[in-house]
Amino acid sequence: AQSVTQPDIHITVSEGASLELRCNYSYGATPYLFWYVQSPGQGLQLLLKYFSGDTLVQGIKGFEAEFKRSQSSFNLRKPSVHWSDAAEYFCAVHTGTASKLTFGTGTRLQVTL
Amino acid sequence: GAVVSQHPSWVICKSGTSVKIECRSLDFQATTMFWYRQFPKQSLMLMATSNEGSKATYEQGVEKDKFLINHASLTLSTLTVTSAHPEDSSFYICSTVSGKETQYFGPGTRLLVL
Numbered sequence: 368a369q370s371v372t373q374p375d376i377h378i379t380v381s382e383g384a385s386l387e388l389r390c391n392y393s394y395g396a397t398p399y400l401f402w403y404v405q406s407p408g409q410g411l412q413l414l415l416k417y418f419s420g421d422t423l424v425q426g427i428k429g430f431e432a433e434f435k436r437s438q439s440s441f442n443l444r445k446p447s448v449h450w451s452d453a454a455e456y457f458c459a460v461h462t463g464t465a466s467k468l469t470f471g472t473g474t475r476l477q478v479t480l
Numbered sequence: 481g482a483v484v485s486q487h488p489s490w491v492i493c494k495s496g497t498s499v500k501i502e503c504r505s506l507d508f509q510a511t512t513m514f515w516y517r518q519f520p521k522q523s524l525m526l527m528a529t530s531n532e533g534s535k536a537t538y539e540q541g542v543e544k545d546k547f548l549i550n551h552a553s554l555t556l557s558t559l560t561v562t563s564a565h566p567e568d569s570s571f572y573i574c575s576t577v578s579g580k581e582t583q584y585f586g587p588g589t590r591l592l593v594l
Contacts, residue, residue, distance in 0.1 A: 399581055410573050410585040411524075413481055418581075457523065466512060466577045470523045 369394040371460050373471035381479050382450050388443040388474050390458035399461035400441040401468065402432055406454045414456075417441060428452070453478045482578035483507045486586035493564055494594055501559045501589045503530075503574030509554035510576040514583065515547075518571040530557040530574075564593045 372391045380386055392398055399418050403411040415426025422434040432443045441458060458471040483506040493499050503513055511532045516524040528549055529537040536549035546568075548560040561568055569592050575583040 401582070403585070408571075408588070408590070410484075410486075410587040411575075413582065413584065416582060461581055466581050466583070467514075467526060467529070468583055472523045475521075 369398070369460055369462050369469050371458050371469055371471035373456075373458055373474050375474045376472070377475045377477065379477040379479060380448050383447050386443075386445045386448045386452070386476070388456050388458075388476070390441045390443065390471060391439050392441065392458075392460045393439065394460055394462075397436075400432075400434060401459040401461070402426065402430070402441075402443050403457045403459060404428075404454050405457065405473075411457065414443070448476075448478055450478045450480060452476060481582070482510075482576055482584035484574065484576055484584055484586040486572075486574060486589050488589060489587060490590040490592075492592045492594060495565050496563055498560055498562045499564055499591060501561070501572055501574075501591075503557045503559070503576075503586055505555045505576045508576075508578055510557075510578070511554060512577050513551060513557040514575045514577075515549060515557075515559050516573045516575070518573060518588075520571075524573065527559075532557075561591065564591070566593045569593045 370393045401416045402414040405411045414430050417424050417434045455473045457473045459468040485504045487502045513530040515527045518524050527542045530549045530551040532551045538544045551557040573588045575585045
Protein backbone atom coordinates (compact mmCIF):
# COMPACT_ATOMS: atom_id res chain seq x y z
CA ALA A 368 0.00 0.00 0.00
CA GLN A 369 1.10 3.52 -0.65
CA SER A 370 2.38 5.70 2.17
CA VAL A 371 3.81 9.14 2.70
CA THR A 372 6.40 10.05 5.32
CA GLN A 373 7.21 13.51 6.51
CA PRO A 374 10.11 12.97 8.90
CA ASP A 375 10.04 16.40 10.47
CA ILE A 376 7.11 17.10 12.75
CA HIS A 377 8.18 20.64 13.56
CA ILE A 378 10.70 22.97 11.93
CA THR A 379 11.72 26.47 12.98
CA VAL A 380 13.50 28.83 10.62
CA SER A 381 14.35 32.49 10.73
CA GLU A 382 12.64 34.86 8.39
CA GLY A 383 14.70 35.22 5.24
CA ALA A 384 16.36 31.84 5.64
CA SER A 385 15.94 29.02 3.18
CA LEU A 386 13.55 26.16 3.81
CA GLU A 387 13.37 22.52 2.85
CA LEU A 388 10.57 20.24 4.00
CA ARG A 389 11.09 16.57 3.42
CA CYS A 390 8.64 14.10 1.94
CA ASN A 391 9.21 10.45 1.09
CA TYR A 392 6.66 8.20 -0.49
CA SER A 393 6.14 4.55 -1.07
CA TYR A 394 4.24 3.68 -4.20
CA GLY A 395 4.65 1.06 -6.88
CA ALA A 396 4.19 3.21 -9.94
CA THR A 397 5.06 6.79 -10.80
CA PRO A 398 3.00 8.78 -8.35
CA TYR A 399 1.07 11.96 -8.57
CA LEU A 400 2.48 14.11 -5.76
CA PHE A 401 1.13 17.18 -4.03
CA TRP A 402 2.06 19.71 -1.40
CA TYR A 403 -0.66 21.51 0.51
CA VAL A 404 -0.47 24.21 3.16
CA GLN A 405 -2.91 24.70 6.01
CA SER A 406 -3.11 27.80 8.17
CA PRO A 407 -4.65 27.39 11.63
CA GLY A 408 -8.36 26.73 11.47
CA GLN A 409 -8.39 26.75 7.69
CA GLY A 410 -8.74 24.29 4.88
CA LEU A 411 -5.88 23.14 2.69
CA GLN A 412 -4.45 25.21 -0.13
CA LEU A 413 -2.65 23.55 -3.02
CA LEU A 414 0.95 24.76 -3.33
CA LEU A 415 2.10 22.61 -6.22
CA LYS A 416 1.79 19.22 -7.84
CA TYR A 417 3.82 16.79 -9.89
CA PHE A 418 2.38 14.41 -12.43
CA SER A 419 5.12 13.91 -14.99
CA GLY A 420 7.74 15.76 -17.00
CA ASP A 421 10.15 18.24 -15.50
CA THR A 422 11.06 16.99 -12.05
CA LEU A 423 11.40 20.49 -10.64
CA VAL A 424 7.99 22.05 -10.25
CA GLN A 425 7.16 25.59 -9.35
CA GLY A 426 4.24 26.49 -7.16
CA ILE A 427 2.55 29.46 -5.63
CA LYS A 428 4.05 31.75 -3.00
CA GLY A 429 7.58 31.12 -4.24
CA PHE A 430 7.64 27.42 -3.39
CA GLU A 431 9.17 24.70 -5.51
CA ALA A 432 9.57 20.97 -5.15
CA GLU A 433 11.79 18.40 -6.78
CA PHE A 434 10.76 14.86 -7.61
CA LYS A 435 13.60 12.39 -7.18
CA ARG A 436 12.58 8.92 -8.23
CA SER A 437 15.80 7.30 -7.00
CA GLN A 438 15.17 8.62 -3.50
CA SER A 439 11.37 8.35 -3.57
CA SER A 440 11.30 11.93 -2.44
CA PHE A 441 9.40 15.10 -3.21
CA ASN A 442 10.93 17.78 -1.01
CA LEU A 443 9.49 21.25 -0.79
CA ARG A 444 11.79 24.25 -0.88
CA LYS A 445 11.70 28.00 -0.62
CA PRO A 446 14.78 30.20 -0.90
CA SER A 447 13.65 32.87 1.54
CA VAL A 448 10.92 32.29 4.09
CA HIS A 449 8.45 34.97 5.11
CA TRP A 450 6.74 35.16 8.48
CA SER A 451 3.42 34.53 6.73
CA ASP A 452 4.67 31.09 5.66
CA ALA A 453 4.20 29.80 9.19
CA ALA A 454 1.65 27.01 8.83
CA GLU A 455 1.22 23.25 8.58
CA TYR A 456 2.48 21.63 5.39
CA PHE A 457 1.18 18.34 4.06
CA CYS A 458 2.66 16.14 1.39
CA ALA A 459 0.23 13.81 -0.38
CA VAL A 460 0.31 11.10 -2.98
CA HIS A 461 -2.47 10.19 -5.33
CA THR A 462 -3.25 6.53 -4.91
CA GLY A 463 -4.53 5.92 -8.38
CA THR A 464 -7.82 4.68 -6.99
CA ALA A 465 -10.83 6.92 -7.38
CA SER A 466 -8.72 10.06 -7.00
CA LYS A 467 -8.01 9.35 -3.35
CA LEU A 468 -5.09 11.01 -1.62
CA THR A 469 -2.83 9.61 1.06
CA PHE A 470 -1.45 12.34 3.30
CA GLY A 471 1.69 12.55 5.33
CA THR A 472 1.46 13.48 8.97
CA GLY A 473 2.39 17.07 8.27
CA THR A 474 5.24 19.41 9.20
CA ARG A 475 4.54 22.46 11.30
CA LEU A 476 6.65 25.41 10.22
CA GLN A 477 7.45 28.15 12.67
CA VAL A 478 9.12 31.32 11.46
CA THR A 479 11.06 33.50 13.86
CA LEU A 480 11.59 37.16 13.21
CA GLY B 481 -8.15 26.04 -8.99
CA ALA B 482 -11.64 25.12 -7.96
CA VAL B 483 -13.49 27.08 -5.31
CA VAL B 484 -15.14 25.11 -2.54
CA SER B 485 -17.23 26.47 0.30
CA GLN B 486 -18.48 24.89 3.49
CA HIS B 487 -21.28 25.89 5.77
CA PRO B 488 -21.32 26.41 8.64
CA SER B 489 -17.73 27.29 9.44
CA TRP B 490 -18.27 26.27 13.03
CA VAL B 491 -21.09 24.72 15.00
CA ILE B 492 -21.75 23.86 18.63
CA CYS B 493 -24.42 21.34 19.44
CA LYS B 494 -25.70 19.30 22.32
CA SER B 495 -24.92 15.63 22.64
CA GLY B 496 -27.55 13.50 20.91
CA THR B 497 -28.51 16.02 18.28
CA SER B 498 -27.74 15.85 14.56
CA VAL B 499 -25.68 18.34 12.64
CA LYS B 500 -25.60 18.90 8.89
CA ILE B 501 -22.55 20.29 7.12
CA GLU B 502 -22.75 21.51 3.54
CA CYS B 503 -19.99 21.42 0.95
CA ARG B 504 -20.48 23.38 -2.24
CA SER B 505 -18.49 23.46 -5.43
CA LEU B 506 -18.89 27.04 -6.56
CA ASP B 507 -17.35 27.15 -9.99
CA PHE B 508 -17.71 23.72 -11.55
CA GLN B 509 -19.77 20.57 -11.39
CA ALA B 510 -18.32 17.99 -9.08
CA THR B 511 -19.34 14.39 -9.56
CA THR B 512 -17.03 13.36 -6.75
CA MET B 513 -16.41 15.00 -3.40
CA PHE B 514 -14.48 13.77 -0.41
CA TRP B 515 -15.09 14.18 3.31
CA TYR B 516 -12.25 14.24 5.80
CA ARG B 517 -11.95 14.74 9.50
CA GLN B 518 -8.96 16.17 11.25
CA PHE B 519 -8.16 16.02 14.95
CA PRO B 520 -5.98 18.72 16.51
CA LYS B 521 -2.39 18.62 15.31
CA GLN B 522 -3.05 15.57 13.19
CA SER B 523 -3.30 14.83 9.51
CA LEU B 524 -6.47 14.42 7.50
CA MET B 525 -8.34 11.17 7.65
CA LEU B 526 -10.52 10.31 4.70
CA MET B 527 -14.01 9.40 5.84
CA ALA B 528 -15.87 8.82 2.62
CA THR B 529 -16.17 9.50 -1.07
CA SER B 530 -19.34 11.23 -2.07
CA ASN B 531 -20.65 10.37 -5.54
CA GLU B 532 -23.34 12.41 -7.22
CA GLY B 533 -26.51 10.41 -7.70
CA SER B 534 -25.27 7.30 -5.92
CA LYS B 535 -24.36 6.04 -2.50
CA ALA B 536 -21.26 7.27 -0.79
CA THR B 537 -18.29 4.99 -0.33
CA TYR B 538 -17.07 4.87 3.23
CA GLU B 539 -13.60 4.13 4.46
CA GLN B 540 -12.99 1.23 6.75
CA GLY B 541 -13.99 1.99 10.31
CA VAL B 542 -16.30 4.89 9.45
CA GLU B 543 -19.89 4.28 10.51
CA LYS B 544 -22.13 4.98 7.55
CA ASP B 545 -25.22 5.22 9.71
CA LYS B 546 -23.62 7.84 11.88
CA PHE B 547 -22.10 9.95 9.13
CA LEU B 548 -24.78 10.30 6.49
CA ILE B 549 -23.65 11.67 3.17
CA ASN B 550 -25.93 12.97 0.46
CA HIS B 551 -24.70 14.19 -2.92
CA ALA B 552 -27.94 15.15 -4.57
CA SER B 553 -26.56 17.64 -7.07
CA LEU B 554 -23.34 18.33 -8.91
CA THR B 555 -22.57 21.28 -6.69
CA LEU B 556 -23.65 20.14 -3.24
CA SER B 557 -22.70 17.36 -0.88
CA THR B 558 -23.87 17.20 2.71
CA LEU B 559 -22.50 15.37 5.72
CA THR B 560 -24.88 14.79 8.61
CA VAL B 561 -23.44 13.72 11.92
CA THR B 562 -26.30 11.87 13.58
CA SER B 563 -26.71 11.60 17.33
CA ALA B 564 -23.51 13.50 17.85
CA HIS B 565 -21.35 12.81 20.89
CA PRO B 566 -18.36 14.68 22.28
CA GLU B 567 -15.97 12.28 20.58
CA ASP B 568 -17.36 13.48 17.24
CA SER B 569 -15.95 16.92 17.92
CA SER B 570 -13.47 17.55 15.16
CA PHE B 571 -12.62 19.62 12.11
CA TYR B 572 -14.46 18.37 9.05
CA ILE B 573 -13.13 19.25 5.60
CA CYS B 574 -14.52 18.48 2.18
CA SER B 575 -12.81 18.52 -1.17
CA THR B 576 -13.65 18.23 -4.83
CA VAL B 577 -11.67 16.86 -7.72
CA SER B 578 -11.02 19.18 -10.61
CA GLY B 579 -8.93 18.86 -13.67
CA LYS B 580 -6.31 16.18 -13.59
CA GLU B 581 -6.90 14.39 -10.34
CA THR B 582 -6.31 17.45 -8.21
CA GLN B 583 -8.27 17.94 -5.02
CA TYR B 584 -9.33 21.38 -3.86
CA PHE B 585 -10.42 21.80 -0.30
CA GLY B 586 -13.08 23.75 1.48
CA PRO B 587 -12.29 25.96 4.47
CA GLY B 588 -13.48 23.36 6.95
CA THR B 589 -16.17 23.14 9.61
CA ARG B 590 -15.32 22.95 13.27
CA LEU B 591 -17.79 20.88 15.24
CA LEU B 592 -17.98 20.98 19.02
CA VAL B 593 -20.36 18.62 20.73
CA LEU B 594 -21.17 19.43 24.34
